[in-house]
Amino acid sequence: DTGVSQDPRHKITKRGQNVTFRCDPISEHNRLYWYRQTLGQGPEFLTYFQNEAQLEKSRLLSDRFSAERPKGSFSTLEIQRTEQGDSAMYLCASSPRQGKGIYNEQFFGPGTRLTVL
């Protein structure tokens, strides 16, 4: 078990460019979450997958954001036409079908830090 991995760890881009991040969850976990964390704040939920189905999206996920999880394995988060306000840490987390009691513990990856110039 190598934990949740994310790639790249850092990304610097110019405003208006498209960027794509990848998340590889823990292999037996069927649930995958994306969060965004800006400086000095706690993570905020973006979207959630159960297997390949995207079941929940936050209002933070504007039309410029799209996430996929083909075949229920890795997931990608794409941001089109990046803006300076998109600069943040993007965290991915996964959880198994059943964890402690009826609440699933979420295991986080190291995050991708995006800087939009």
Added chain:
Amino acid sequence: AQKITQTQPGMFVQEKEAVTLDCTYDTSDQSYGLFWYKQPSSGEMIFLIYQGSYDEQNATEGRYSLNFQKARKSANLVISASQLGDSAMYFCAMRLPDNQAGTALIFGKGTTLSVSS
């Protein structure tokens, strides 16, 4: 709507002392889970401890314990015998059970803990 409040932006403690990080929460649901995560400067969110709303006893995990006061809606984290490696950002979070809408974690703004020798 659910909300987590952490009122201490920063806390300072000396090695081997105990420290309490405050967390209050707001929800109208009777079933919920409360979590504490540690985020070192490297950025990864590390799960520390969990408390279910129906758990009668306070959760403990090694040097971490959760002081759960349901009537006051507080879930304070107590770290005993602080170590230099405990210096990090600490987040309190909440989520509802899997059988309800909203599987994401809701985080507070965090408390920065600094441990000195």
